[in-house]
Amino acid sequence: MRYAAIDIGSNAVRLLIADIIENQGSVSFKKTTLIRVPLRLGDDAFLNHYISDKKSLDLVKSMQAFRNLMDVYKVKDYMAFATSAMREAKNGAKVVKLVKDEANIDLEIIQGQKEAKIIYASHAEQNIDKNKNYLYVDVGGGSTELSLFSNGELFASKSFNVGTIRMLDNQDKEETWNELRDFIRENTKTFKGILGIGTGGNINKLFKLSEEKSDQPLSFNKLKALYNYLNSFSLKDRINVLGLNQDRADVIIPACEIYLTVMKWANIKNIYVPSVGMVDGIIQTLIEKNFTKAG
Missing domain, CATH: 3.30.420.40 (ATPase, nucleotide binding domain)
Incomplete structure (x- = not known):
């Protein structure tokens, strides 16, 4: 089937x-x-x-x-x-x-709320220690979805109009960034040692470029170094020299900025990058719909 x-x-x-x-x-x-x-x-x-x-x-x-x-x-x-x-x-x-x-x-x-729920349904966290605290960060072209969970339970979730295409078009607003910061600070203040889970095409590409082992997280410092490295190339050279796809070479820079900003505000030192995203969450949602109904 x-x-x-x-x-x-x-x-x-x-x-x-x-x-x-x-x-x-x-x-x-x-x-x-x-x-x-x-x-x-x-x-x-x-x-x-x-x-x-x-x-x-x-x-x-x-x-x-x-x-x-x-x-x-x-x-x-x-x-x-x-x-x-x-x-x-x-x-x-x-x-x-x-x-x-x-x-x-x-x-x-x-x-946005339903989008965050579907992305969360991708079960990216299932191979990860349930006793720890995680901030799930999905960065898209138009929005960023954040889900915070502790001991395997969803604690808070919200969608923000901050995304890579929106930033490239200068359509991201200062008040939205402030909302994002306030949400992170308010919801993470009671948790210690939060780990990140990053999804989306850009973080997957960044993870590949980092050459980390698949079960290892990407550290804030390594991501920052990658960002500085990519930013040192012109858009043309990111395509011709680094071999990035044309539609990835521009958005990867603002994507880096969003992940780094979220990690900094949430005091996250490491982010895990399972290669799942929205489509995986949709398949999982279909399975839950059909098999729960059947059961």
């Missing part, structure tokens, strides 16, 4: 197709296909609060391709969620209808 997850973010849209594995009462999944298309809906949404006809058409074409792949793979169930960019676009509902009419995909625009 196969499920599919579609994540329509501010920087890229993703399709994950996964095989569902049932084994002695437990249900897990194995990723079979992951496709990422760098549409950059955030450029329209954050500057004009509107998704242009060209971007809408590109989105529809991508969704038609995703629909065809889901049909060929005989996907049994799927969920498609749109996040920050579509939340801010005044014509978001119109684009949702267009996707339904042209690609036969039911797309839901979700609020």
